[in-house]
Each structure stands twice: as C-alpha cells, then as structure tokens.
Amino acid sequence: MSAFFTLWRREIAAYFLSPIAYVMMMFFLVIMGFSFWLLANVLAQGVAGVSIMRELFDSFFFWITTLTLVPVLTMRLFAEEKRSGTIETLMTAPVSDAAVVLAKYFGALSFYMMIWAPTILYVVVLRAFSPLAAPPDLGPIAASYLGTLLIGAFYLAIGLMCSAMTRNQIVAAIVCFALLCVLFFGGFIAFIARVDTVREIANYFCSLAHMRDFVRGVVDTRPVVFYLSGAALMLFLAIKLVEARKWK
Amino acid sequence: MDNMIEVKNLTKRYAGCTAVDDVSFEVKKGEIVGFLGPNGAGKSTTLRILSCYLPASGGAAKVAGFDVFRHSLEVRRRIGYLPESTPLYPEMRVDEYLSYRAALKGVGGQRRRQRVNEVKELCGLTDVGRRIVGQLSKGYRQRVGMADALVHDPELVILDEPTIGLDPNQIRHVRDVIKNLAARHTVLLSTHILPEVEMTCQRVLIINRGKIVASDTPDKLRTRLQGGREIVAEMRGAKNNVAQELYKLPGVTRVTTEAEDGWTRFRMECGAEDVRPLVFEAAARSGWTLRELRQEKQSLEDIFVALTRVEQEVK
Numbered sequence: 001m002s003a004f005f006t007l008w009r010r011e012i013a014a015y016f017l018s019p020i021a022y023v024m025m026m027f028f029l030v031i032m033g034f035s036f037w038l039l040a041n042v043l044a045q046g047v048a049g050v051s052i053m054r055e056l057f058d059s060f061f062f063w064i065t066t067l068t069l070v071p072v073l074t075m076r077l078f079a080e081e082k083r084s085g086t087i088e089t090l091m092t093a094p095v096s097d098a099a100v101v102l103a104k105y106f107g108a109l110s111f112y113m114m115i116w117a118p119t120i121l122y123v124v125v126l127r128a129f130s131p132l133a134a135p136p137d138l139g140p141i142a143a144s145y146l147g148t149l150l151i152g153a154f155y156l157a158i159g160l161m162c163s164a165m166t167r168n169q170i171v172a173a174i175v176c177f178a179l180l181c182v183l184f185f186g187g188f189i190a191f192i193a194r195v196d197t198v199r200e201i202a203n204y205f206c207s208l209a210h211m212r213d214f215v216r217g218v219v220d221t222r223p224v225v226f227y228l229s230g231a232a233l234m235l236f237l238a239i240k241l242v243e244a245r246k247w248k
Numbered sequence: 249m250d251n252m253i254e255v256k257n258l259t260k261r262y263a264g265c266t267a268v269d270d271v272s273f274e275v276k277k278g279e280i281v282g283f284l285g286p287n288g289a290g291k292s293t294t295l296r297i298l299s300c301y302l303p304a305s306g307g308a309a310k311v312a313g314f315d316v317f318r319h320s321l322e323v324r325r326r327i328g329y330l331p332e333s334t335p336l337y338p339e340m341r342v343d344e345y346l347s348y349r350a351a352l353k354g355v356g357g358q359r360r361r362q363r364v365n366e367v368k369e370l371c372g373l374t375d376v377g378r379r380i381v382g383q384l385s386k387g388y389r390q391r392v393g394m395a396d397a398l399v400h401d402p403e404l405v406i407l408d409e410p411t412i413g414l415d416p417n418q419i420r421h422v423r424d425v426i427k428n429l430a431a432r433h434t435v436l437l438s439t440h441i442l443p444e445v446e447m448t449c450q451r452v453l454i455i456n457r458g459k460i461v462a463s464d465t466p467d468k469l470r471t472r473l474q475g476g477r478e479i480v481a482e483m484r485g486a487k488n489n490v491a492q493e494l495y496k497l498p499g500v501t502r503v504t505t506e507a508e509d510g511w512t513r514f515r516m517e518c519g520a521e522d523v524r525p526l527v528f529e530a531a532a533r534s535g536w537t538l539r540e541l542r543q544e545k546q547s548l549e550d551i552f553v554a555l556t557r558v559e560q561e562v563k
Contacts, residue, residue, distance in 0.1 A: 002351070002354070002356070003351075003352055003354070006348065006351040006352050007352065010348055014337075014339070017339040017340065018339055084335055084337075084338075085331060085333045085335035086335040086336065086337060087335075088296075088301055088329075088331045088335060089329070089331060089335055089336075089349075089396065091300075091301055092299045092300055092301050092324055092327070092329045092331075093324060093349070093352045093353055094321050094324040094325040094352075094353060094354060095352060096321065245301075245302070246302065246303045
C-alpha cells in the first residue's frame with residue numbers, strides 16, 4: 001500500500017516537473033475562461049432562459065477541452081517509461097503490476113481534478129453576482145462536478161490503456177483521441193436514430209445526454225454505473241497489457 | 249542455504265530465436281561473479297529473468313531460495329538491479345530520485361535518509377545531490393543507477409554492463425565500488441570487457457549463443473584451457489647447447505628459439521610444474537647470462553576467443 005502512495009505521489013510530481021502541466025492548465029483555463037466570459041456577457045444582457053450550469057458544463061468549449069485534455073494527460077503514463085527504459089527499473093522494484101497501473105491512473109485523475117479546481121471560482125462569482133433572481137443551486141453544481149469527475153474517470157482510463165499499448169506517446173495520444181471521439185460522437189446516435197431501441201441503447205453511452213442530466217441536477221445511477229464500470233474495464237485491460245510483456 | 253542464485257535448465261525463446269538455451273549455474277552467497285559473453289550471447293536476457301522482468305520459457309531460477317516467477321515480489325525485495333541502459337527519470341533531482349526509489353523498495357522513515365546518504369557516499373554522489381539527473385554526465389548517471397540498485401541494501405546486486413560508455417577513470421571508480429560490495433552483498437555482473445572480469449570477479453561464467461561454455465575462477469580457467477605453461481627465457485649462450493639443456497628439464501616438451509639483438513629468446517612449453525627455478529639454476533651452472541625469465545600468461549581474452557570460436561566452428 002505504501003508503494004502505491006509512493007508511486008502516486010511521483011505521478012503527480014511528474015506532471016509538475018514537465019511543462020505539460022503548465023501548458024495544459026493554461027490551455028484549459030484560457031478556454032474555460034473564455035467560456036465564462038461569454039456566459040457573463042449573455043447574463044449581463046439579461047437574456048432570459050439561460051441555464052448557467054449548462055453553459056459551463058455542457059458547452060462546445062467543455063467538450064473540446066475534455067476530448068483534447070485527456071489524451072495529453074495520459075499519453076506519457078506508460079509510453080514514456082517504455083521509451084526511456086525506466087519501465088524496467090519500475091517493474092523490477094517490489095511493486096505489483098496492479099499497484100503501478102492504479103497509481104498512474106489515480107495520479108492522472110488527481111491532476112485532472114486539480115485542473116478543474118480553479119473553475120469553482122466561476123461558480124462562486126456567479127452565485128455572488130448573478131443578476132438573475134435565482135442563482136445556480138448547489139445541487140446542479142455538485143451534480144455537474146460529479147459528472148465531470150465520472151466522465152474524466154472513464155476517459156482517463158481509456159487514455160491509460162492506450163498508453164500501455166505502445167512506446168510512442170504520439171501514437172498513444174492519437175489512439176486515445178480516436179477512441180474518445182468514437183465514444184462521444186457515437187453517443188449522438190441517441191439524438192438521430194429513428195428506431196427506439198437503438199436510441200435507448202445509445203442513451204446508455206451518450207456522454208452529452210448524461211451531462212445534460214447532470215447539469216440539471218439529475219444524478220441517474222445508470223451513467224454512474226456506466227462510467228465506473230467502464231473505467232474498471234479499462235484499468236483491467238491496462239493491467240493485462242502491462243503483464244503482456246511476460247507472455248512473449 | 250549457501251546458494252544465492254540457483255539456475256536450472258533455464259531457457260528463453262523469443263519468436264524465432266532462442267536467447268538462452270538450457271543454462272544452469274549457481275552463485276554462492278558473497279561471491280562476485282562475472283557473466284561474460286559477446287554481444288547478443290544472452291547475458292541481458294538471463295539477468296532480466298533473474299530480476300523478474302521477463303519470465304523464462306523453460307527451466308527454473310531461484311534467488312535466495314525463492315522462485316523468480318512464483319515468488320516474484322519476494323525476489324524483487326532482495327535484489328538491486330541496474331539495467332544495461334541505466335534508465336533514470338531525467339527531470340528529477342538526484343536526492344529526490346534516490347529517496348523515491350528507496351521508498352518504492354520499502355525503505356521507510358528515518359532509515360531512508362540514512363540509506364540515501366550512505367549510497368551517495370559509496371558511489372561518489374555527495375556533491376551532486378541537488379543536481380537534476382538529466383543534466384549529469386554519463387558517468388554520474390551510471391553512479392546514480394548504481395546507488396539506486398544499492399539503496400535498499402539488497403542481498404543480491406545484479407549489474408548489467410555497469411561500465412559501458414564510461415571513461416577509464418570512471419570505470420576504475422565503478423570497479424572499486426563493486427569490489428567494496430563484496431563484503432556485504434552477492435554480485436552478479438555482466439560485461440563483454442575481459443579485463444574487467446579479471447579485476448573484479450572471483451568467478452567467471454562465459455556464455456555464448458545462449459549456452460554456458462565455461463565456469464571457473466579466472467586463474468583456473470587460464471591453466472585449464474592452456475593445458476600447461478609457457479616459460480620464456482632470454483639468454484646469451486651457445487644456442488644449441490642451451491636448447492638441449494632445456495629439453496632435459498622435467499616436463500619440457502618443446503623449445504623454440506628466436507634471436508634478438510644478440511640475445512636468444514627460448515620459449516618452453518611444459519607441464520604443470522613450474523620450471524623457472526630450474527632454468528635459473530641451469531643458467532647459473534652453465535654460465536649463461538640470463539636477461540629475462542617469465543611465465544607467459546594467456547590472457548582471459550585468449551581463452552574467451554578460444555572458447556567462443558570453438559563454439560562457432562561446431563555450429
């Protein structure tokens with residue numbers, strides 16, 4: 001267990017020891033800041049019927065950052081260790097394969113949460129200065145962050161799995177981005193399918209539809225189970241991929 | 249239990265080639281054993297199996313009585329392994345890296361700082377603790393790798409080509425460190441540089457094309473392969489008389505002569521007995537002037553070439 005925490009701490013430190021953390025944080029905050037500024041402008045004009053949480057957590061900006069952020073955060077996890085050979089010193093230390101995979105995963109997830117943390121200020125500002133009669137409720141706010149966390153948990157696990165497949169970071173990032181796009185845009189079937197059954201099935205994995213529920217404060221157990229079990233499956237695959245060197 | 253490493257019929261096949269072929273050997277506690285072979289002989293593969301990075305295709309390997317596959321974690325707790333390319337995290341500082349590796353290997357609390365300082369001193373890293381690993385020279389990086397392998401005070405230290413790419417001074421330093429390990433650790437190191445083995449190791453395992461072709465102390469290997477001694481004496485005297493006298497010495501089977509600026513060099517092939525005192529006495533008796541008298545040492549290099557070449561011719 002202590003080995004897990006040692007690895008987890010190093011994973012988080014590794015983000016801050018490379019320029020990735022700062023570049024990604026800036027990229028993220030610029031886009032989210034722009035999104036917030038647009039929202040503030042709309043609110044200032046007094047346009048009726050604006051869903052504040054939806055503008056922040058279900059916007060074009062939200063999805064474009066999530067879909068690009070995740071591959072960049074996860075691409076180096078295993079690929080870099082394989083490329084530089086440090087995987088050999090890592091895997092010959094007395095730690096289990098599962099501990100290594102989980103530590104890397106939770107390291108990435110922790111960093112993802114750190115990147116999101118400053119956006120809580122936006123919500124504080126909106127609650128304090130909202131011109132609307134009813135400022136955003138805590139319920140939808142909490143649900144929105146829960147949704148963001150769940151989506152991140154699954155997507156990051158996909159990225160981790162991709163990184164465990166290859167020794168090339170670029171390949172890991174591209175494969176991850178492709179898989180995320182398939183998953184995300186595949187979910188659009190939920191809006192366009194003519195057949196009811198197809199639409200219902202697509203609803204199970206449509207992140208966009210899930211997020212629309214979360215921003216309204218609706219926490220359905222189906223997406224919760226979907227993201228957690230999806231993450232677990234990806235982590236299982238990643239552990240098997242790390243073990244795969246022993247099958248050759 | 250005297251054996252630190254027991255390897256029985258170890259085989260490792262990759263797709264299309266056999267890297268290690270039915271290898272068996274043992275390493276006793278406290279020994280420094282050199283694993284010698286040309287490039288691609290299967291040295292690194294064997295070391296990787298012993299350090300639990302790769303599994304074997306067949307056979308068994310035990311470290312400190314634990315099977316490397318079934319009790320992998322127990323084995324890994326007891327070994328310090330330095331891979332061939334000395335992989336390190338370039339963005340970390342030396343102290344940070346060693347402390348992280350120590351924690352990962354279960355060295356906790358107060359003892360961790362103490363161990364980090366000890367290995368830094370042992371490996372000559374005391375002055376570079378605050379430096380970033382990626383900015384260090386190759387020699388210092390190698391030392392950091394060594395320090396990492398030693399930081400949890402392992403019973404067995406496995407070093408894969410520890411002196412590769414270093415300059416002569418750095419090589420000397422690494423060798424001194426290895427020699428100092430002998431008191432507390434068992435060491436298995438691989439190399440393709442022969443003098444290194446002669447200088448640091450008590451025993452040599454020569455491996456070629458995945459098979460162990462010889463295993464002995466460097467001295468014994470030398471006499472065994474040579475099958476006898478060669479004595480060289482440079483003298484001044486009537487050439488034929490001297491040669492005849494030399495033939496009379498016990499065990500001398502052949503004498504060849506070369507002339508050099510008025511001196512004659514006699515090469516005697518003889519048996520196990522050391523005839524040098526007898527040569528001296530004969531020279532004194534007959535009034536020959538003796539300029540040089542020595543035993544020709546066949547270097548380990550010759551043995552190595554002989555062993556590996558024979559193997560190749562058989563194939």
